[in-house]
Amino acid sequence: MIDIIIGFLATIGVMFIFLAAVGFIRMPDTYLRMCVTTKASTLGSGLILLSAAVFFGENGVISRVIAIILFLFLTVPVGAHLIARVSYFIGVQLWKGTIMDELKGKYDKQSHELHSERELKK
Amino acid sequence: MKSSIFLNNVLLMLMWVILTGDSTFANFTFGFLLSFVILRIITVNREDTKYFRLVPRVIAFILFFIYELVLANLQAAYFVIVSHKNLKPGIVGVPLDAKSDIEITFLTNLVSLTPGTLSIDVSNDRKVLYVYSMHIKDRDQFVKNIKNGFEKRILNITR
Amino acid sequence: MNDIILFPIINQLFFAIVTLFLWRYSRWQKAISVVGNLIGFVIAIVFLLTVWDEGILTYNAGNWAAPLGITFVGDMLAATLILLTSICGMAVSMYSAGSMDRDRLSFGYYPIFHFLLLGLNGAFLTGDVFNLYVWFEMIIISSFVMITLGGEKRQLEGAIKYFTLNVFASVIFLTAIAVLYGLTGSLNMADLSLKVAQIENKGLVEITGLLFLIGFGIKAAVFPMYFWLPASYHTPPAAISAIFGGLLTKLGVYALVRTFTLIFFDIEFLNTVILVLGGLTLFSGALGALIQNNITKMFSYLIICHIGYMIIGLGLHTELAIAGVVFYLVHDIIVKSNVFMISGLIYKLKGTYSMRDLGGMYAKHPLLSLIMAISFFSLVGIPPLSGFWPKIAFISESLKTKGGGWLIAAILFGTFMTLYIIARMWAQVFWKARPEVKIRESFLYFKDHRLLHKIEMIVPIVGLTIITLMIGFGAEKVQQLALVVSDQLINKQHYINAVLGK
Amino acid sequence: MELILAIVVGLLYASGIYMMLRRSLVKLIIGLILLGNGANLLIFLLGGITKGSPAIIAPDQQMLTEIYADPIPQALILTAIVISFGLQAFAIVLIKRAYIVAKTDDLYQMNSTDVYS
Amino acid sequence: MNTIVLRTASNYLLPLLLLFSIFILLRGHNLPGGGFIGGLIAAIAFVLHAFANGLNRTKKLIKVHPGFIMPFGLAVSFLSALVPLLSNAPFMTGIWASDPIPVIGHIGSTLFFDLGIYITVLGVTLTIIFTISEAA
Amino acid sequence: MLGAILTGVIFALVLVFFGRFLKRRLAILFAAVPLGLFLYFSQYIKPIANGDIITQSVSWLPSFGINLDFTLDGLSLMFSLLITGIGFLVFLYASEYLKGHQYLDRFYGYLGLFMAAMLGVVLSDNVVTLFLFWEITSISSFFLIGFNNNDKASRKSAITALSLTGFGGVLFLGFSLILGSIAGTYSITEMLNAKELIVQSDYYIPIIILLFGAAFTKSAQFPFHFWLPGAMRAPTPVSTYLHSATMVKAGVYLLMRFTPVLGGPDSWHYTLLAVGGVTMVYAAVQIVSKTDLKAILAYSTISALGVMIFLTGLGTNKAILAASVFILVHALYKATLFLITGIIDHKTHTRDIRKLSGLRKVMLPIAIIGLLAALSNGGVPPTFGFLGKDLIYEAALESERWNWLLTGASVFTNILLFYGGFQVGVKPFIGDLPAKYEKITMPKPQLWIPPAILALLSIVIGIFPLLIQDSLVVPTLNALHVLEDELHLKLWHGFNLVLGLSMLTILIGLLIYFKMQPSDKRTALFTKYEPLSPKAVILKGGFYFKKFSFKWTNFFQNGYLRNYINTILLFLVFLLGFLLISHIQLKMNFDAMTDITFPELATLIILIISVLFAVITQSRLAAVAALGIVGLSISLIFLFYSAPDLAMTQFSIDTLTMILFVLVLYRLPKYLNLTNPRNRIKDVIIATTFGTLIALLALEVWQVTNNNEVSRFYAEHAYTLAKGKNVVNVILVDFRGIDTLMESVVLTVAAIGVFSLLKLRLHQKD
Amino acid sequence: MTLNFYLTYILLPILIISVILIFIRFLKGPSIADRVIAIDLMVTCSIGIIAFVSIISHQPTFLDITMIIALIGFLSIVAFSYYLEKRNKND
């Protein structure tokens, strides 16, 4: 039974990661690639860690795994946000199929401040 | 103010116990003292923050999040595996009701964690969150989804 | 009494930490550093006397008997070098107090200086080959910081070469340690001495020896591996050049002597290589020095040239020749440090290192010139000054080697060239009337220094000169010391027994 | 495995050297880093690699009982890694300072201290 | 970097990571970890904070110049290595309290030694990264 | 004897410190020092004439086998008396000659040091101590020649002189040590017993080559003679003392001293004969082209030294006798001539013989002294010079081979020496006195008494040769182990061939003196052949040597770091390859290797590709990022092989490095300048070779099994003894704690370095 | 089929292949952001790999490494962003 749980969690985890990897290779622009990878990999690694927690079944291991997962959930999106933001700064091009860009022209080139006005109907 | 430090302290103490995986009384005490010292070192006029009072809301939230996560992942899987030709990606500005640092951060992180969307930045006046999405069928619906989904639930917890 | 071994290390570490705590207070640092080095000197003397009386001392750090932990070994070679280091340290510490600018002093000069001395003391004392690597790294990182301290263009350009080649040497050293550990499973040098002797595949032993030779050879500035030295040694302030010129290259020589007497003895092929390299080092250094106009650059090449003697001595590998190496080390460390401090003083007096622009020293500062002359002519080895005596051993031992004629020729050539170079320098810098040279703006000339600073610059030079004279005229004592040292080195069983307690 | 590891070590040494021979200071430092990694792996390889357990004594034991990875090379590498980190940090800043002062990172233009003057 | 998200995250990460670093330090003697890696993590905590909030704020937090942390750490290691000399044991000998205390386990001079390493590495990493970011 | 030498040294030292106060008035008292020493040595004349040999041995450097052994035998005594006697006169003379000179104290200091060293040379019985004093004579000569150091030519002459004598000194060093090793002793007296051993050793030829080199340079023999004319830049007392009477004779002394030890083989005799012969003739010919008094004296000195070497080379009893006597003869007359040249120079401010005449009208006593010296120099009876020349001719005639050639050469030389002596000692005083010299008066007694004494001695000894026969000459011969049965020095030998040759010499000498006045044409002729002179050739050689030095130095030290690395690497690869190929059997034991799994393989492949990527990519940032992947892969490898601590540290450090890189990179330019393709290919080849060798070495060493008893100890006792379960950490903080402590010091230093590199700005340039 | 076999010979290889795919993207780029993301992804994947290794070799201690890897991987992302932003600002 335990083995099945472990196998199941690990399989899902690996699948997520594999999905992320394929997406990462296939997606046409940087933003899309970011979109499919960040969470998939986080989730994937988290699940694999969980399976390890189940496998060892010790208090210490479980508590540590939970800590790691929490930590991942806290940091990975922040990282994604940072790199996405900076990609936009450095002018990484959006894919030609992109339908809208409401960020356009809102960044101050000098101070990197982001404005909310213009075009925003409250 | 004092209570916030106290709460922080307790939180850190728990963290310590989790990390060490040793739930004896002595370890609790040690963790408390340690956190006390650390907080003492780092606290410089930080704003008071609120803490979750409502456990049920948290649990509901977690379940909701997992549901969203799986759903979005399936959607992403479809696009990755089948084709990305008919994707309609774009950047959308989502007006924010969330005000505090923690609320905004929570929200942006959750948006990022959900497959298919990615928070790019929050405007400096904290009014708008710019979100990249890989597939926008309807802009307004998309904004509404976020506001009614994640944002509302987060505010429920934090306020 | 074995505790005394660790005192040189503890002392320097203590003063490094104290000066680091005070790193913005340059005046305190000066005083503390001088005191620290004075204590170091006393320790070194007690240490030498103890080893002299009681034979090789060992100290097992952490109370782990060799070869389990790191063992420090105080043999006569180590004790001698520690004494020399402490003398130079004392001199340069004081000289720095007078000559080093405020900016450098308040950016960690003294802590780094003590770390450097710490590294040297540690390297001389350790009986563990990996620990030796660690000390080496401490020394090179300290020397990197010292050589770039101030961050001027020429300093940096020199430092890049210095850095690259020295790090490369460290990598080779580390490679050699890897190979050695792979072959023997041991790091303790006494233990290695026994285990390497048992290795059946002598080819591998030769290769390991070769790696050590290259790694240490680069650091000792042996031909064809010395390029970093002329590129960099003349770039920092004189106090730094003094400690570099006096001690750092000699560290490479020390390491070569230690490994090639203790671990890789009797490898004929490598000994031949060492002899050839020694000769070429002499030759190359002399040729380089001949064509220099900048006096510090000239002395840099002379460092290389004179390393050649010691390398030849090592390659000859007889008891007398090793004694010669030790004697030469004693002489060279003191004199080279002094020569660089003297150059710095000349620079402070005249504002230039260029021989073309220098002159008139003798007319203006006769007594100072005379003191300087003693060091210069010791460098040449005019008997009975200090540089002469070890050559007796090198030449007479060369006779016993195949191709010794070439070695003798190289030794004589080096001697003659040094004589010529120094005489020419003397004529240019001391005799010649000073050409018209513009007074430099924003340059602190010697005359503008405070009296205390002037004294702090002159006293170490006079002190080292007196020591030089003592080495020259007390050659008998130094030679007796050198013979004891070399006896311990050649009959390595003493060392091994002391360490492994058999 | 050892064969390939040896090849990797050789590759690290070779590419380290190759990078050190380039004109850019940045490449030079990259070269040194690669060399350092090569040396560490060499210690690891020659220390005798094992797929045993880590050199950590089990909670209920007094000593290592199973086949364990030789801890000495590990300790040596740890020290070596940390030391090279110090050197690398310094080197990286050296590049920067050199660039500020000399306005170039081209090694061919840093010859002044060797030229006869 | 001027982003709320990172700022908020780093404010929460800072105490968490400091805690974690001490955890890593204490368990080093028995499990992977130790002073070096612990000090590194502590430094990373402050560095993250600095990236998010600007150096000046972080410096205010630390209160002393990171340069002064280094000699402090060295002094701790050095003294813990010297202590055995008082009881006539060689330099660096491990001195152990007779009974293990809860949480930390055996208290010995090597623990203080590792603590010194921790502090030194913290000081070193902070000094290096702060200096570089200031100059960058 | 040590006392005598020390007296000179102490004298010099006292002058260094107190000279300033003494030099004004009391300079004349300095002469008391050599006088006292002269009297000291005089007391030994009698004992030594009786066959005693005075020895003194002071233990100095027993572990080198070097002691201060002194022997006072006839030869040493003769030289000692010369050194102190002429020294006394020169000291006296100089007190007036350089009166009021700013650096008179230094001058006497050097002179005192020289005197001490010269005494050391002639008294030492230990060949290394002899070398020691020999070098000091060279150095003090250097300082004395360069005494007028504002004059560029003086400095140049000093360096030339030091180069040549220093070169000789170096050869002497080689000579003394090799000889000492072969003989098994440094004592010259003891070497006499080892003569057979030495002469038959393989090193005999090298030994005498080194000895000759030392002696010929010091004694200004062809082709090394040219430093001596240059040395005339020194003040005249110096020329008198060092460069005619004493130091230059040190070479002759050395050869004579070692004749009993090394003499005998043909190589010895013929070399000396040839070099001495060529020198005496060559230098004598040069005299006729010179118009400067000191230049004439310089060449005649060289020629005379040639004669001495020539006689030493002949080596017969007669020849040695002649040489011994000639040393004295020459010292007396040549010193006189130099001293009066000094007086002339002092009074007229010229030394050009074309401008000098009629000085007898104002300085008659000097003229008489000059004439006497010239007569002795010319070998006119009844001077001492006549005696000396007779002995030379006798010796030459008795030669076993080529006696006519040798005699002819001697006669020819002596004719020209005669000419030179008259040019200096007679010519300035005869003829008309130019108007501008009419005001000249007699010099102070300190200036004319010394030459007068010497000139008188030349006459007195000439008339009464017995004064020196048994007291000096016979002991000298005894010291050289030459046993002249019945020595009778006398002026008159009857009418014989020797007398005829003497008369012939004088006649032709006079003839030339009157017929061949100095002419510009002749000087021009000599100038024309100047490029062929040894001086020109050797200086040219020096020039080319310097050029070669430039080439050699700049070839290696060319400023390009890549060349430095390449040179070291080539050297390493060459030796490593040689050793690997010649010693190693490349046999692989594949069975012992661990199996590779897919994750490991993939990690290694990623590692390899990212390394290659870092090397190839043109983007610095990409390269740095690739380094991050290298670090990650390596830490995975560490993990696969159960090294968690390592994996952790490796990963952290590599990431940190990457971060530092990234923070630093952004202001740097792109990779703008690339190495040219040819160099790149070369680099690839050398780098690959190096990498391959390391890989081979790794495999080879890996196959050697070692016995890790230390790690077994750690595994067994880490917990029980060091209370830690993570053995790696226990090693780090306990077993090898020093490493870790010092490693943290390394980090600290690096941090300080980073801080100072980026923050320190110098306010004051240096 | 045991769990160990399943993990070792099926899941782990898939994970490794994913890493290789990510690595290929790293090599291809094209923007530096892609490379940075690739590194981050590889770091995250290695957390998975380490978790597998610790299960397969029964070494729970290996899990501790993942914590440090996650932590430091995050720092590198932050630093890269910091750098890219600053570079952009200064251009």
Ligand code: NA
């Ligand atoms: Na460490």
Ligand code: NA
């Ligand atoms: Na550790």
